[in-house]
Amino acid sequence: MILCRVPFRIPLGGGSTDLASYYEKYGGFIFGLTINLYMDVLIKKTRSDDLIHVHYKNFEAVTTVSQVQHELAREALKMRGIKSNVAISFKADTPAGTGLGSSGACSVALLKGLAAYNGQSISNLQVAAESFQMTQNLGLPDGVQDPYVCSLGGVVVFDIARDGSIELRRAGIKSATIKDFFEKTLFYYTGVSRPSKKILTAQNKDKVLQLKHRTKEIGQEIWTSFKKGNLDDFGELMDEHWQIKRSMSNKMTSSIFDEIYDEAKSQGALGGKIMGAGGGGYLMIYSPSQKVKNKVRRALERFNMREMSFDLDPNGARVKHIMI
Known part of the structure; x- marks a missing residue:
């Protein structure tokens, strides 16, 4: 059984300059930190069947990945090549839509947890990049801030180049x-x-x-x-x-x-x-x-x-x- 824990974040500076509509023309900047509230994703093999189980506020038991209604779980399963015989459960210390980066934390937890489920180790920097790409695949207007701050943790400062590349900065804060x-x-x-x-x-x-x-x-x-x-x-x-x-x-x-x-x-x-x-x-x-x-x-x-x-x-x- 795999447990992936990802902290939520507090934005301190640069919010909204992490949206592609801005940084692709002017570059962006983000300063934030993570706190002791968490998104936990639990992943294990199903025992009684070969279905895909997804348990959040709803419970899903479906035969194919394309039938999964939870869009982040569906996209993460596709990206990790997992097609059956898996159960995913979510537990968050705060509801979605409350301003602490819940979707970013959720996507990071899914991708890092499912990589571990496949026996793979993935760096937090890499999973942050994959998480942002996943939201773009889904057509969400999410910025770069949430997956990077939530995944890297602590005090996080970075610049966003016009091509979307990230340059991490030393925070330098006591x-x-x-x-x-x-x-x-x-x-x-x-x-x-x-x-x-x-x-x-x-x-x-x-x-x-x-x-x-x-x-x-x-x-x-x-x-x-x-x-x-x-x-x-x-x-x-x-x-x-x-x-x-x-x-x-x-x-x-x-x-x-x-x-x-x-x-x-x-x-x-x-x-x-x-x-x-x-x-x-x-x-x-x-x-x-x-x-x-x-x-x-x-x-x-x-x-x-x-x-x-x-x-x-x-x-x-x-x-x-x-x-x-």
């Missing part, structure tokens, strides 16, 4: 700065999930080119603030980034999220954003001190959101062989 980031940042699960496909597709249609140029610059400036250990600069830059992000699509926010954000700012928070493509999911709010953070927390209690506590996951995608 562990004390990462600890400070988690201590001063509030994370909330809003209880709202949304399909990022509609939001990402809308971005391609909107006239947002100059905004994306500035988004890339802000991402690089945020990385610099982390390297210098000056997270208050990060908070202010994140506020500017969120204002840009809101203007990219009318689906990016809502009146209730605007009210939450304005309340947090009025209590002293420096910046925040809805993670991922926007529109729902997880909310991140940075405060300059623990005192301000606690003040913001009390002010937001009336919105009945679930506060979450995260830590850095330094490992990325990994496989475990389970003997039963």
Whole structure:
């Protein structure tokens, strides 16, 4: 039995410049990190039949790969040449569509896990590239960010060339700065999930080119603030980034999220954003001190959101062989 575990990610800079519609003309930039929430994919041989079993919110038992309804599982099985006698189960620590890169984590877990099922070892860099290609094969508007950050793990920084090639950068960030980031940042699960496909597709249609140029610059400036250990600069830059992000699509926010954000700012928070493509999911709010953070927390209690506590996951995608 094979267990593949892949961490979810938090985007910190450059989001939306990882879409092909942008980087193929101008190049992209991504800065993100992985956290201790996971996508687990369990893979084993079927015992009672030769069918393909896929167990998620639905249960499938089909005779051919083309009959599999779960599109990521179907494409991963095709790419790995597995045609029968396999059972795949999914367990995620957070629902899909919440802004933490769930589809990227899922595709990485499938491809790395199925490679191990075939007796093959595959690097996290290679599986990230294959995962992105898989989403493109399916016609999804997903960016490069999710599979690479989720697969590589830890603090991840890279440039995207116009031909789509990835140049990894040394993060150069002290562990004390990462600890400070988690201590001063509030994370909330809003209880709202949304399909990022509609939001990402809308971005391609909107006239947002100059905004994306500035988004890339802000991402690089945020990385610099982390390297210098000056997270208050990060908070202010994140506020500017969120204002840009809101203007990219009318689906990016809502009146209730605007009210939450304005309340947090009025209590002293420096910046925040809805993670991922926007529109729902997880909310991140940075405060300059623990005192301000606690003040913001009390002010937001009336919105009945679930506060979450995260830590850095330094490992990325990994496989475990389970003997039963």
